[in-house]
Amino acid sequence: MLKPRSSEEVSRILRHCHERNLAVNPQGGNTGLVGGSVPVFDEIILSTALMNQVTSFDRVSGILVCQAGCVLEELSQYVQERDFVMPLDLGAKGSCHIGGNVATNAGGLRFLRYGSLRGTVLGLEVVLADGTILDCLTSLRKDNTGYDLKQLFIGSEGTLGVITAVSILCPPRPKAVNVAFLGCPGFAEVLQTFSTCKGMLGEILSAFEFMDAGCMQLVQQHLRLDNPVQESPFYLLVETSGSSTEHDTEKLSCFLEQVLGSGLVTDGTVATDESKAQALWALRERITEALSRDGYVYKYDLSLPVEQLYDLVADLRARLSSRARHVVGYGHLGDGNLHLNVTAEAFSAVLLDALEPYVYAWTAGRRGSISAEHGLGFRKRDALGHSKPPAAVQLMWQVKALLDPRGILNPYKTLPARA
Ligand SMILES: O=C(O)CC[C@@H](O)C(=O)O
Ligand SMILES: [Zn+2]
CATH class of the missing domain: 3.30.465.10 (Uridine Diphospho-n-acetylenolpyruvylglucosamine Reductase; domain 3)
Incomplete structure (x- = not known):
């Protein structure tokens, strides 16, 4: 090194x-x-x-x-x-x-x-x-x-x-930051809450993250974090960032009144001080860490049409049944980005065969991306063809040959292995 x-x-x-x-x-x-x-x-x-x-x-x-x-x-x-x-x-x-x-x-x-x-x-x-x-x-x-x-x-x-x-x-530091953590009864309600949120909080909305009940169970079990709301099938973390505390708090209250009143959300809690906000963020940010303590983890990072974001998680749960320990979905719902993670006691080629290329083909069938934000690296490079046409992959090889003719820079990464 x-x-x-x-x-x-x-x-x-x-x-x-x-x-x-x-x-x-x-x-x-x-x-x-x-x-x-x-x-x-x-x-x-x-x-x-x-x-x-x-x-x-x-x-x-x-x-x-x-x-x-x-x-x-x-x-x-x-x-x-x-x-x-x-x-x-x-x-x-x-x-x-x-x-x-x-x-x-x-x-x-x-x-x-x-x-x-x-x-x-x-x-x-x-x-x-x-x-x-x-x-x-x-x-x-x-x-x-x-x-x-x-x-x-x-x-x-x-x-x-x-x-x-x-x-x-770098953008200016927002003067007012609020974080709400909400429980939702179903994925349809998650989507409606997102639409309502964009309509009512659009200009101050800075994060719209979701996690399912399986994720909550994992952060409770492995990290000893407390669920701040009633147990629900889905949880949302909504963050607003703006320039006026009064204005933002009032807007957020109106939004919460609306979603709680209409039954889109069953329970919620709001943080205005930094330490509570950090505790709410930890529930979402530390899911990866909790998963790593659950066993071997198969990780997928997919871009999908937001209406179909959770379908694959439910589908896989049925497809894998007892072969997986946990099948969980969470991620950046506001960006149409699902983190689908499957845990098992240990690595198993049989389980991998059940997951791949199935997950990639499912995603490609919806014109999604098989890597929304994590990249391809060494593990996913051979899946590139599920998200890019042959002409694009060919051009990528030409760019690589132009800039790194001897192939010394991070070989075996990003571009697929050639037969
Ligand atoms: O571990 C993962 O699958 C996702 C990690 C990261 O992108 C996140 O959003 O927490
Ligand atoms: Zn992410």
């Missing part, structure tokens, strides 16, 4: 590896869920751990420029002290690196409000396979000069270049 401190050092490492055909596995916080940041055979790990300096922060525009190895939570604290927030947040914030977030185009919990990194990342510095430093580290909101090359590296999982620095637009 090599730990460079600067882009120049990364450049020298890659030039050396390129000349000698040595494979390189770029690695940030190593928190990914598809094996994109772990070496497979004989790669040299190129870690961004020591590249953790903030270069600049503009207090008027909110533009942060920093090295790729800055830990997301530390950047969050840094900009919050200056009255801004990072445009992304995820459960792994304590260890993930911003460079890894960008390389994987991580989604997370603020996507609904601030959108994709494809919009908030303004510029990148990238070291190419042969060691060339590509300085596209601009901090402009608007720039239509030629092809937007940074987009090639966002979400490319370190297969096209190594991101060494990032320029990112």
Whole structure:
């Protein structure tokens, strides 16, 4: 494992590896869920751990420029002290690196409000396979000069270049943040609550997350967290972020009155102070951790039409019956993103055969994506064809050949294994 401190050092490492055909596995916080940041055979790990300096922060525009190895939570604290927030947040914030977030185009919990990194990342510095430093580290909101090359590296999982620095637009820190945790009697009610929520809270809505009863059971059992509302088939976490506490609280109360009164929601609790809000968020954020304590986990991260978001979970529960320990669904409902997880006592090829390609074909049949936000990495690369046509995969190979002709950058990741 090599730990460079600067882009120049990364450049020298890659030039050396390129000349000698040595494979390189770029690695940030190593928190990914598809094996994109772990070496497979004989790669040299190129870690961004020591590249953790903030270069600049503009207090008027909110533009942060920093090295790729800055830990997301530390950047969050840094900009919050200056009255801004990072445009992304995820459960792994304590260890993930911003460079890894960008390389994987991580989604997370603020996507609904601030959108994709494809919009908030303004510029990148990238070291190419042969060691060339590509300085596209601009901090402009608007720039239509030629092809937007940074987009090639966002979400490319370190297969096209190594991101060494990032320029990112941070929104102002919301003055009022409210979190409501609600219990819903069925998935139809979840969808209606979402529509009502968008209608009544649209401009201050910053998160709309859901989890099923199975997830609640897992966080209670493995993490000893308490369910703050009545037991229900589904739970929702709704967050609002705005500039006026009074205004937001009043709007949220009207919304709660409406959904409770009409029976869409059976019980609810609201947090206005930070510690209660954090406790409610923990119920949702820590599901992954609870699952990992339940046994071997088969993980799926799907984009689906929101009306059909839960159908596959119910379908799989029936299909797998006692072969699985738990089949649970949760995720970023507001973004049409389902996290479907299946746990079992141990890995079983029989169970895997029951899941794949079934889950992928089911998703493709609804024109969904087989990886909404986690990427393909090593584990899912062979499923790419379920979400992209052959012509697109072919073009991806051509881009790879152009940027990394010797195939030294994160080999065995993202693109399917070739026969
Ligand atoms: O573990 C998972 O399947 C999802 C992890 C993460 O994307 C989340 O939203 O909690
Ligand atoms: Zn997620």
